[in-house]
Amino acid sequence: MTVGVKAIFVNLPVKDLTKSMEFFKALGFKFNEQFTDNNGANMVISDSIFVMLLTEDFFTSFTHQEITNTSKENEVIIALQVESKDAVDKLVNTAIENGAEDKTTALSEEEEAIMFYRRFQDLDGHLWEIMYMDMNAMDI
Structure with a gap:
């Protein structure tokens, strides 16, 4: 069954909107200025995938709940598939050079056969997974 979803907007709280935007710009992401102001920024991942970086105060005005302490807990893993192993390394290495922390863990042999x-x-503790999957190695 299809429900007609046309796009996804992931909303993430950030401590310093300007620093977060600079971080993601360094990784090569663009922002839609039409949906960017002092409270939030619309980061374009693709034609139908967007991340709203929202100041913590603005984020909590929607949820009326506390923000996850990402130094102790994970609220989500944002996984992005890219076109090659080199693209994985380039994006993650750039992230680390700009203040991110490497959180890569080992894969099983089965996983390694199809995925890098x-x-x-x-900067705000959100976990990003960048992957390349060899679709030819998959049994689908």
Whole structure:
């Protein structure tokens, strides 16, 4: 069954909007200025995938709940598939050079046969997984 979803917007709280935007710009992401102000910024991942970086105060005005302490807990892993192993390394290495922390963990042999990935934790502790999957190696 299809429900007609046309796009996804992931909303993430950030401590310093300007620093977060600079971090993601260094990784090559663009921002839609039409949906960017002092409270939040619309980061474009693709034509239908967007991340809203929202100041913590603005984020909590929607949820009326505390923000996850990402130094102790994970709220989500944002996984992005890229076109090659080199693209994985380039993106993650750039993230680390700009203040992210490498959070890559080992894969099982079965996983390694079809996927190459690395993980980083951004400036606000959000976990990003960047992966390349060899679709020819998969049994689908």
